[in-house]
Amino acid sequence: MIGTLANAAPYVGYVYPNETDIPWSVLIVIYPYITGLVAGAFIVSSLYHVFGMNQFKPVARFALLTAVSFMFFVPMPLLFHLGNPQRAFNAVLTPHWTSAMSAFSYVAGFYVCLLLLEIWFAFRADIVALSKAKSGLQGRIYRLLSLGSDDVSPASLAIDHRFATALAIIGIPAAGGLHGYVGFLFGSVKAREWWSSDLMPIIFLLSAIVSGIGLLVVLYVAYSKKRKVPASEQALMGLAKTLWAFLLVVLLIEGLELLEMFYKRLEGIDTVERLIEGPIRYGMVLQWGCSIGVLGLLTVLIVSKARGRTLVAGMTVSGIAMMIGVVAMRWNVVIGGQELSKTSKGLLIYYPEILGHEGLLAVAFIFLCPFVVLWLITRFLSPWEVEAGKEVSP
Amino acid sequence: MDRLDKEKMPKAANALRRNFLRTVGIGAACAGTWVSKTLPAASSPQEAPIPNIPGYDWRKHKWAFGVDATRCIGCLRCVEACKAENGVTRDAHHFRTWVERYVYLKGDDHAHVDSQSEPGNIAASGSEQAFRFDNRYQDAPVEKAFFVPKLCNHCTHPACVQVCPTGATYQTRDGVVLIDHSYCIGCQYCVQACPYGAREFNHTMGVTDKCTWCYHRITKGLQPACVEVCPVEARVFGDRNDPESPISQFIKNNRVSVLKPHTGNAPNVFYVGIDKEVS
Numbered sequence: 001m002i003g004t005l006a007n008a009a010p011y012v013g014y015v016y017p018n019e020t021d022i023p024w025s026v027l028i029v030i031y032p033y034i035t036g037l038v039a040g041a042f043i044v045s046s047l048y049h050v051f052g053m054n055q056f057k058p059v060a061r062f063a064l065l066t067a068v069s070f071m072f073f074v075p076m077p078l079l080f081h082l083g084n085p086q087r088a089f090n091a092v093l094t095p096h097w098t099s100a101m102s103a104f105s106y107v108a109g110f111y112v113c114l115l116l117l118e119i120w121f122a123f124r125a126d127i128v129a130l131s132k133a134k135s136g137l138q139g140r141i142y143r144l145l146s147l148g149s150d151d152v153s154p155a156s157l158a159i160d161h162r163f164a165t166a167l168a169i170i171g172i173p174a175a176g177g178l179h180g181y182v183g184f185l186f187g188s189v190k191a192r193e194w195w196s197s198d199l200m201p202i203i204f205l206l207s208a209i210v211s212g213i214g215l216l217v218v219l220y221v222a223y224s225k226k227r228k229v230p231a232s233e234q235a236l237m238g239l240a241k242t243l244w245a246f247l248l249v250v251l252l253i254e255g256l257e258l259l260e261m262f263y264k265r266l267e268g269i270d271t272v273e274r275l276i277e278g279p280i281r282y283g284m285v286l287q288w289g290c291s292i293g294v295l296g297l298l299t300v301l302i303v304s305k306a307r308g309r310t311l312v313a314g315m316t317v318s319g320i321a322m323m324i325g326v327v328a329m330r331w332n333v334v335i336g337g338q339e340l341s342k343t344s345k346g347l348l349i350y351y352p353e354i355l356g357h358e359g360l361l362a363v364a365f366i367f368l369c370p371f372v373v374l375w376l377i378t379r380f381l382s383p384w385e386v387e388a389g390k391e392v393s394p
Numbered sequence: 395m396d397r398l399d400k401e402k403m404p405k406a407a408n409a410l411r412r413n414f415l416r417t418v419g420i421g422a423a424c425a426g427t428w429v430s431k432t433l434p435a436a437s438s439p440q441e442a443p444i445p446n447i448p449g450y451d452w453r454k455h456k457w458a459f460g461v462d463a464t465r466c467i468g469c470l471r472c473v474e475a476c477k478a479e480n481g482v483t484r485d486a487h488h489f490r491t492w493v494e495r496y497v498y499l500k501g502d503d504h505a506h507v508d509s510q511s512e513p514g515n516i517a518a519s520g521s522e523q524a525f526r527f528d529n530r531y532q533d534a535p536v537e538k539a540f541f542v543p544k545l546c547n548h549c550t551h552p553a554c555v556q557v558c559p560t561g562a563t564y565q566t567r568d569g570v571v572l573i574d575h576s577y578c579i580g581c582q583y584c585v586q587a588c589p590y591g592a593r594e595f596n597h598t599m600g601v602t603d604k605c606t607w608c609y610h611r612i613t614k615g616l617q618p619a620c621v622e623v624c625p626v627e628a629r630v631f632g633d634r635n636d637p638e639s640p641i642s643q644f645i646k647n648n649r650v651s652v653l654k655p656h657t658g659n660a661p662n663v664f665y666v667g668i669d670k671e672v673s
């Protein structure tokens with residue numbers, strides 16, 4: 001068979017010949033990114049449901065819908081990437097348990113079920129009300145969704161609340177597990193110097209949470225604008241403080257990890273330095289620049305007890321910057337790890353394709369999908385606390 | 395038509411599928427149903443079913459490979475033979491075996507390293523489908539130089555097998571690491587996990603590929619193609635169960651080393667005549 005690889009990676013120094021065909025493309029950059037957004041959004045809803053932090057009440061249910069919309073699309077980049085996607089079920093039917101990847105479908109499946117259940121309990125009262133208010137096809141769909149349980153007495157609602165809380169409690173370790181697991185997928189690859197770190201799972205988890213909070217802030221502000229309702233200052237300030245705390249920890253851990261690496265100067269460190277100065281230079285600037293910038297901005301917002309438009313504008317900027325910073329971090333890890341040759345004697349440079357099933361357009365398409373789905377779901381099930389002056393159960 | 399799928403390889407997935415059924419069977423038995431009785435009484439989990447290769451019993455062999463870097467002359471016939479024998483993609487980015495050139499110039503602390511797929515060498519051979527090392531060091535003050543053939547190490551603890559989510563990559567009883575091309579989903583996790591860069595992706599078939607020590611040949615009593623064509627016997631292959639085999643003698647009579655021992659992979663390709671720069 002004669003082949004010429006269109007997108008073979010250029011390199012400097014010495015790399016193994018097979019390495020010029022980079023195995024994991026930009027699709028695998030957004031896989032952990034999307035998973036991370038889910039974990040972050042979910043944690044916010046739990047802060048209300050489990051820890052009773054009432055300032056998060058206005059966004060708690062919206063956070064759940066955001067989490068599930070993104071969760072639906074977590075498997076997409078993986079499927080697009082497989083050489084034989086039609087065989088994907090082989091990993092489900094005969095999971096080879098020593099492989100971290102074999103657990104993916106089970107972990108993800110469990111989490112989707114958990115999210116759907118929690119949403120059902122959190123929204124059941126609304127569904128019942130809508131099934132009575134709407135007629136025709138819509139009414140029938142809502143009736144179907146209520147699963148025949150139309151008791152909305154206070155006692156029954158209290159039970160709903162208890163179930164939602166219990167599920168949220170299970171959800172916290174599950175969200176942590178889901179994303180710590182993604183970190184393990186990379187951290188356990190001992191052949192890749194840039195990945196193989198014991199801190200990888202925890203770094204992935206914490207950065208996931210900050211990106212998810214960022215996403216939630218942006219979406220919440222956008223939705224408030226569209227609904228012509230002022231965004232809750234309490235909620236925004238709560239999000240600011242949560243983001244600040246998680247961001248501080250993630251920056252400390254990442255910083256310490258780099259410090260240790262450069263202090264120990266194990267074999268191959270020169271090539272690592274050239275990786276940071278070379279192929280992932282811009283990625284590193286974005287990752288660290290956004291993170292430190294957001295930390296500074298949040299500190300100002302919190303200390304000055306910002307309110308009104310300053311708070312909204314400051315938080316929107318922080319949210320967007322956080323999302324950019326974390327996507328850059330994912331790139332630096334996933335792509336950077338592969339740009340550092342296993343020979344420790346060379347560097348490869350990955351250029352993503354534009355078209356094609358592993359190209360940037362495919363990535364943009366996949367990333368757009370959860371936003372569309374979220375928009376559809378919120379049209380169908382409004383997550384907002386007050387609709388037409390009537391209080392809706394949390 | 396590709397050669398890859400014509401190879402008659404034992405199917406790992408069958409063993410795995412049976413183990414999976416067996417697990418289900420045990421679960422069912424615990425629940426007190428009849429299901430477990432109707433399932434095949436599979437062998438123990440370690441004991442994969444014996445593949446049906448006429449005249450060959452994989453329990454009787456323990457294959458290993460030797461490379462004598464002091465002999466290799468960098469002629470690259472092995473690379474040529476491997477590509478032809480195994481239908482490996484004919485370009486500069488896919489190899490089941492390759493050869494590295496290490497050159498120390500006077501006063502240098504580090505070697506200059508390249509392989510046959512380096513652009514200068516491709517220019518010298520005239521195409522990505524022919525292999526030659528160019529003469530770039532002809533007039534250079536060379537102090538020390540040698541060639542190192544590379545291939546899959548058929549590790550005792552293969553990282554590639556550990557990470558494969560489907561079991562498409564597996565280890566045989568006779569010590570060879572193989573890929574079931576009809577079962578591989580093409581996730582390339584194994585490509586990431588191999589510390590030696592021994593795995594490559596076949597884009598036409600959407601599956602991963604690598605050296606099999608020519609399993610289709612060695613199970614018929616033949617030598618791997620690269621060993622067969624090497625004009626200077628830099629490549630040695632044989633059965634460690636036989637103390638008189640070339641590989642047993644090679645390991646006994648030389649001080650051998652393996653590549654990247656710190657990975658814990660425990661390679662089964664043994665090297666003679668490499669130095670600190672080789673990894």
Ligand code: SF4
Nearest residue numbers: 546547549552554588
């Ligand atoms: S050399 Fe790489 S591909 Fe070969 S068995 Fe070892 S880990 Fe697997």
Ligand code: SF4
Nearest residue numbers: 558578579581582584
């Ligand atoms: S690409 Fe490798 S890890 Fe993935 S299924 Fe195929 S053999 Fe297994």
